[in-house]
Amino acid sequence: xxxxxxxxxxxxxxxxxPYIHAYRGETFVVGMTGELVAAGKLNAFVQDLAILHxxxxxxxxxxxxxxQVNEQLAAKGHPERYAQGMRITDAVTLDxxxxxxxxxxxxxxxxxxxxxxxxxMANAAVRVVSGNFLTARPVGxxxxxxxxxxxxxxxxxxxxxxxxxxxxxxxLLSPFGFSPTGEAFNLSMEDVATSTAIALxxxxxxxxxxxSGVPENPSDPDSPIDTELAxxxxxxxxxxxxxxTSPLDVGFYLQHCVRACLGGVERSHILPxxxxxxxxxxxxxxxxxxxxxxxxxxxSLREASSDDVAGIIALIxxxxxxxxxxxxxxxxxxxxxxxxxxxxHDGVIFGCAALxxxxxxxxxxxxxxxxxxxxxxxxxxxxxxxxxxxxAKAMGLSSIFVLTTRTMHWFIKRGFAQVDPEWLPExxxxxYNWDRRxxxxxxxxx
Numbered sequence: 183x184x185x186x187x188x189x190x191x192x193x194x195x196x197x198x199x200p201y202i203h204a205y206r207g208e209t210f211v212v213g214m215t216g217e218l219v220a221a222g223k224l225n226a227f228v229q230d231l232a233i234l235h236x237x238x239x240x241x242x243x244x245x246x247x248x249x250q251v252n253e254q255l256a257a258k259g260h261p262e263r264y265a266q267g268m269r270i271t272d273a274v275t276l277d278x279x280x281x282x283x284x285x286x287x288x289x290x291x292x293x294x295x296x297x298x299x300x301x302x303m304a305n306a307a308v309r310v311v312s313g314n315f316l317t318a319r320p321v322g323x324x325x326x327x328x329x330x331x332x333x334x335x336x337x338x339x340x341x342x343x344x345x346x347x348x349x350x351x352x353x354l355l356s357p358f359g360f361s362p363t364g365e366a367f368n369l370s371m372e373d374v375a376t377s378t379a380i381a382l383x384x385x386x387x388x389x390x391x392x393x394s395g396v397p398e399n400p401s402d403p404d405s406p407i408d409t410e411l412a413x414x415x416x417x418x419x420x421x422x423x424x425x426x427t428s429p430l431d432v433g434f435y436l437q438h439c440v441r442a443c444l445g446g447v448e449r450s451h452i453l454p455x456x457x458x459x460x461x462x463x464x465x466x467x468x469x470x471x472x473x474x475x476x477x478x479x480x481x482s483l484r485e486a487s488s489d490d491v492a493g494i495i496a497l498i499x500x501x502x503x504x505x506x507x508x509x510x511x512x513x514x515x516x517x518x519x520x521x522x523x524x525x526x527h528d529g530v531i532f533g534c535a536a537l538x539x540x541x542x543x544x545x546x547x548x549x550x551x552x553x554x555x556x557x558x559x560x561x562x563x564x565x566x567x568x569x570x571x572x573x574a575k576a577m578g579l580s581s582i583f584v585l586t587t588r589t590m591h592w593f594i595k596r597g598f599a600q601v602d603p604e605w606l607p608e609x610x611x612x613x614y615n616w617d618r619r620x621x622x623x624x625x626x627x628x
Contacts, residue, residue: 197556200530201466206238208385209347210465211447213375215391215429216247218455219286227390228293230461231352232308240347242378244355245290246371247282248429254278266324267427267434271331271368279368283356287312290354311351315339316374318359318367333359333367335374338381376438380445387442387450389435390461394454395473400432411436411475413443439475450475468527468556483569486522486534491515493531494522498552506588507550508618522550523569525562533562537570537582543607545581545624546574567596575627582627585620598623 218227235241251269252262255278263270271279294308317337321329336359346353355378357369372389379387399405400419411419416436426433439450453460453472464470486494494515501507515522518536525533535551548570553563574582583606584593590600603614603622614620 193555197468198466201528202237204529205385205465207240209240209242209382210234210386210388211242211244211375211379211382211384212461213244213371213387213389213391214246215371215389215455216245216249216251216282216286217392218390219245219289220249221455223455223458224289225293225296226458227455227461228290228296230459232294233462234465235308235352242343242347242353242355242382242384243290244357244371244375244378245286246357247279247286248371250282250286251275251279254282264427265327265329267425268321268329268332268370269368270327270329273331276331276366276368279358280366283358287354287356294352309351310354311346312354312356313342314360315343315353315355315378316359316369318361318369320361320367331366331368333369335359335369335377336361338378340378340381343378343382372435372438376442376445379442379447379450383446385448386465387439387447388453388461388464389438389451390453390455391435392429392455393435393452394456395452395471396432396436403432408473409469411473413440413475413477416440416475436473436475439473443475443477448476468530468532482527483523483525483565485573486519486524488516488519490522490524490526490531490534491519493526494519494524494534494550497531497534497554498550500555501552507552508615510550523566523573525566527557532557533566535566535570537573539574539577539579540607540609541577541579544579545583545607546577546579547610548582548584551584563592564596571625571627580627581624583622583624585614585622587618587620590621590623593623593625596625598625 212231214227218224231241231243255262255275258274258278260274269275291310294310315338316335318333319336321332321334343353355374357371357374359367359369375387395407396411397403397405398408400423417440420433420437420440423433426437428434435452439452442450451464451472451474453464457471460471464472495512498507502509521536521538523535524531533553536549537546538549539546551563551566571582584598586593601622601624603611605622605624606614
């Protein structure tokens, strides 16, 4: 029997809760490479999808089958042929693709049916729906190369897919499409997933693939992964790189993420299949694990509004309980909401501070400076402090001050100096709690 440790489980579950609320009822299109299946990771991956489904997320799963088709070709002694990053699908390759797709669909549907006790699939009862949801057209002859039975998506039957996911089914799409005359075309998983996400105006497109994401320095594959990339920066990166032809190329999945975002999908992700639980980590943690491509940066530093009251209260409550912050009356926070600055990511508030001016003394108190433990050490406190200083300067003030009992050194490192409580403006001095013995720290604004 496994042990559950409340001191770690409870804070973790509370940290996850905002994402559970945020994503309930949203639509995710997940592109899964055939390499994931070949690596023996299908069952664990399907269990993670079942967890997302149980959390109220609508899912369309698109599978790839590159290594499975190659295996079939090798068994028949037929060569693999590619051009411009696309497979050339002759008659033999088309037969192999159909065989591989049939086998993979069988394995995926079987995995979703494994309601074994003591596993994430227990009591899941996930229904999988497949069908001819895609209309395709041939790639044709490009630069003298005839791609024969290779195709691209012409149309996605978004209405039929939407009806299926609305009744609680997971829709499974293979990379095959048919022309109006019934001719079959071999498609790429990436094209199918991207086209489907755009047609559904999905909230997320997620590729679970061979690469870990997009490196911060594309010329150095070993550089850290860029966890969040604006579309404009992704476009600039693609323009500076040779046209991607291999799934291992930096721009191979990135080009589809950009296309999806430009087509109305809010966020597109590139996740490593090598990491167990990558899908869950990306969806339910602040920084995720791969690269997320967005139209604009999701992190926002701004002045608070009345809609932020609940988020601020949830953020500061743990620090009030342990005595780091003085408990504030909830009606006071709501009344003074315009003095707060917040930093949010993906709709969740991770930091805040309030600025109470004493105009006659040309100073202001910065109070309730708080950063969530989940993101401490990432510079959010410094960004909030800088924004508060800017607000104080705009008011024509010459300094800001803080009262603290536990974080004195953090402020001193950022240019604050300790003064006697007698320095405080008269109005603030009357409210000073001499029993608490808070340190008073002042920073002059240049």
